[in-house]
Amino acid sequence: MKSIMAGLLALAVSVPAAFAGEISDRAAEAEKLLQSGDGAGALEKFSSAQEALWQAMPLGVLNVKQVDTASGFGIYSERANHIYKPGEKIVLYMEPVGYGYGKDGLGNSMIALSVDITVVSAAGETLGTMEKVGRVQIASRSHNRELFFKLDLSLDGLPAGKYRCDFVMHDENSSKTAPFSTDIEIAG
Known part of the structure; x- marks a missing residue:
């Protein structure tokens, strides 16, 4: 033994x-x-x-940006600040790396990623967690590595204040996960 x-x-x-x-x-x-x-x-x-x-390599999330627009890999307009009006949509751009490839049954490789979020107050109190707030699924004949993930968030109901958004990206083709965070502020 x-x-x-x-x-x-x-x-x-x-x-x-x-x-x-x-x-x-x-x-x-x-x-x-x-x-x-x-x-x-x-x-x-x-x-x-x-x-x-x-x-x-492990799953990773690079180049996380709060943006006004994102239309492709490396094609985005970064937001001037991280301050939002109540109810305003928060848009994140990110570049995942190290994800796996599944099969779609039609001869394509399949990329499948999802993201969970936990919102934390400035005092460190966990206010809530939501699973699969975003998901991307792409079928391709190639093992694409230039992939961007655009996440549109609606955090309606948060009172004015500063917050940290903790995310976990999940590779649905493996057990790989990757944490990342960004700060936001809801204007009063």
Whole structure:
């Protein structure tokens, strides 16, 4: 029994190292191909290194912005401040990374993410939690990595004051989750 446990522990410890070796090996092969003049081959090999990195990394949420508009990846108009009138819609732009890919049964890869929110007062009191306030589901023939998630929030009923919004993004194709936060203020 001890040898089985030791073997499992060794396997658990070696998995991240195996991914790291695989990633760097593929990137080194890409560099060699590029130096030999095979740009297309280098790009394909580098893409395979990026795929291995993507699979090994945790889910993350980058570039969280409060915006006026968002229409595509990197295409948004950042809001001048985080102060809202009572009942005004709050729009967030974010770029998730490290999510998994499922299948849709039609030959497409499927990206599926959802977001929960917890609103916290300036005094640190949890005022409420809502699950799946936003969800994105995209079918693609490719493993898209330039994905933006636009979240429209309505926090009607909050009195004037400052708040922290704590979010948890869920990858519906894996058990990966990613927390992130942003501050808002409701004007009096």
